[in-house]
Amino acid sequence: MDFLKAKSAPSREDRLKAAIAFGGVCSQIKNCDRARANGCTNLASRKFTQAQGCQFTLSLGMLNSIRNSVVIMHGPVGCGICATGAYGQNKNMKRVRDPNAEGLIWLTTNLDESDVISGGEKKLREAVLYVDKEFRPESIIVANSCVPALIGDDIDNILQDLQTQTAAILVPIHCEGFKTKLMATAYDAVYHGILKKYIRYPDRKIPIWEQEETLQRERFRRSRKVNVLNVGSMSRFDETEFRRILEALGLEVTFIPCYAEPEDFQYALETSLNVSLCGTHDDYFVEHLKTKYKIPFVVDTIPIGRKNTDRWLRRVAAHFGIEKEAENFIAVENQYLDEALEPYREILRAKRVYLLGGEVRIVATAEVIQDLGMEVVGFKAHHYDRFVEPIFEALHDIDDVLFSVATNQPFESSNIISKIKPDILVAHVGGNNIAARHGLPLLPLFGPQFNYCGYSGVFEIARRLAQKLRNSEFNRQISKNVALPFKKEWYEKDPFSYIKPVAMEA
Ligand code: SF4
Known part of the structure; x- marks a missing residue:
């Protein structure tokens, strides 16, 4: 990949053939996505669009x-x-x-x-x-x-x-x-x-009297160094969890690009591996660093949910040849997690959850939902592309679950909520308006004050879901006093009435 001679990056509609309009179930979009070269979802759009x-x-x-x-x-x-x-x-x-x-x-x-x-x-x-x-x-x-x-x-x-x-x-x-x-x-x-x-090699000065020793130490340090890419949707608590996990395996961690300073990007080239936390965020960056500076990368799953975290960690460990250490770590963490989740299972069992937000994040969070014995009743993704494919592998019994693709479009979400009647929403920040008017409790999909990632993130999601379900009075009161903004006739229609699909080629 090399787009750097151009003034700007290409749009994702062109580069990734990503989609912004779809309504159906998981099995359909997965099959549809495989047929993406035929334009199945890529060029679909809407006859009416609200708040893109x-x-x-x-x-x-x-x-x-x-x-x-x-x-x-x-x-x-x-x-x-x-x-x-x-x-x-x-x-x-x-x-x-x-x-x-x-x-x-x-x-x-x-x-x-x-x-x-x-x-x-x-x-x-x-x-x-x-x-x-x-x-x-x-x-x-x-x-x-x-x-x-x-x-x-x-x-x-x-x-x-x-x-x-x-x-x-x-x-x-x-x-x-x-x-x-x-x-x-x-x-x-x-x-x-x-x-x-920003990206260029730093101008390092190495004193000649200790050059050999310094160089060897530096070479070893760089051989264990990883850049972990956080574009802002991982909190400081998430970063602390990633650092805990990776340092336990003897790796040195730097977080870029968010909250870095310009100089940090130079030292970012002195690393052994670029580790993405989400393909939707990082593929453009890591592919270019590989093409230009020969730095390998991991773009796979997002470490939310224990299966995804295990998988993410195994991929990082494989690069350094420390798979055995990683397996030991994974076994201990999962045992601790089983014990920690026990008090929440009874409160959460069989509750119906609708997830709305970034494609990778909602499907990964669904793994936590299933792990806790809850039921996933729908997904609404901002967009859809190939990076969600490995995340589906961590889920079971998902083929017939509703899946829609819409950046915002609250009129569709409101219609869907009225039909599938979830017990709780897990939604992108800003989605609480509709949830509140339906009187439903809501757990934000991410937030700068909370931990969602890694093993501790699974526990935090469980703890906060239980808290939201125990007390949803605030949104219930709002629903009693604030009407939904759409006419009742809209709720009798198919939520996907305004989607213009693209005909599959023969
Ligand atoms: S806010 Fe509106 S005018 Fe400004 S960059 Fe976005 S689309 Fe363009």
Whole structure:
């Protein structure tokens, strides 16, 4: 894979033939996906669409986390205004890594109607020079939105020209919302900028009087070093769990890209293995690091649920030839987990669960649900691509379970909830509005304050599910007082009435 000569990453509709519209059951989408070359799901769309995602905002989730950096949003002020809501969390998470870290600093070029006529170049130049002088960051990230892309602002050339006048590294990110309906293209857009501007070998100085010994020590250290890739949906508690697991096997762990600082990306090349936590996030990055720097990688399952964590760990251990140590560790962890889960099994048994969110994450979380004796009654994935295939292997009796693909589209979710009547939702952050109006308890699919991954994550999910089921009064009260926003006729219709399928080729 090598897309780095291009200005921006390709959309995932093109690169991965991913899908954003589907309604059926698991066995259908799995078979459909295998026939993806025929366009079975890839080109399906909707006649009516409600509240789709924008890759610009998802890109900001990663970009805003990079330390010692300032983000300039090049576009109208409304693009990325969501960053205001992330300020507190962003600052705290940066300070976990570095107590002296600055909080989030972002600016916008605030393009208006006259800029659409005359171009946004002047405002961008002024903003970059102001940021460099005022804040003295290590890097200035320019996130490009739809407007400058449509009017033809050439941000790469502008930044290249300004690079001789600034101390900061200037990083263009092409994350214009209109270029893709598949929000996860944002991961590629951000990694594209990181690969082009941050990744390079560090300039190391080794004193000659201890060169041989130093080199040998350094070689050994690097032979046990892994980069674990967290694009933001793994919490600090998850990172602590990954560190615990991997250090128990004698490995050294570095987390990138979220909450890293620019310099960390240079040392990221001094590693033996890049370990993805989720294929949907990382394949673009690790494939390029392999093509360009010959660093091997693991992209397989996501370590949520014990079977997925066992599998993930085995894949990492196989690279280092420490399979026996990994098996011993897995056996002990599973034994502890069995004992720890026992008090929750009775509370959770046979409860019906509907999961909504990223494809990989919901299917992996379903493994925890089945492990606890609960029943999976439906999935709604933001999109669908090949990275979910290994995750299905950890599940049983899933073929006839409802599976839909929709980025947001709350009207479909509301219709489905009214039909399948789950006991609880496990849903992406932001999905609680609909759940609450249906009066259902909800466990967020991820969150910066909680642990979901690894062995301790299984316990935490069980503990919190039991807590939500024991007390769901808040959402029940909301449902009594706040009406659902859709007409009752909609609930009599097929939830997938507005999906336009693509006919299979003969
Ligand atoms: S779709 Fe374009 S204009 Fe709308 S928020 Fe996203 S980047 Fe801005």
